Amino acid sequence: MIEEEADKDFEALMSPHLTIEARSLMDDDNYTKCPRCWHYHTIKINYDGLCDACCKNILEGWPNHESAPFIMANLDNQRKLFTR
Ligand SMILES: [Zn+2]
Secondary structure (H helix, E strand, C coil): CHHHHHHHHHHHHHCCCCCCCCCCCCCCCCCEECCCCCCEECCCCCHHHCCHHHHHHHHHHCCCCCCHHHHHHHHHHHHHHHCC
């Protein structure tokens, strides 16, 4: 039974009629484009729409970057939101 299902999945993957659905996140309200790395992400509460990776990279790699104090302040505010 399980093998038959696997065979069907395999056949579907190998079909020349396979269609792949691609959609853009550009118009998806759930996603924000990070202004630094241009990746779309769902973290809307970071400073300036940055993704978590870019916040971390700036704070660790460029601690004197002009946006570092704003990122730190934003993180402090987030901590207050999530700590009781
Ligand atoms: Zn980023």
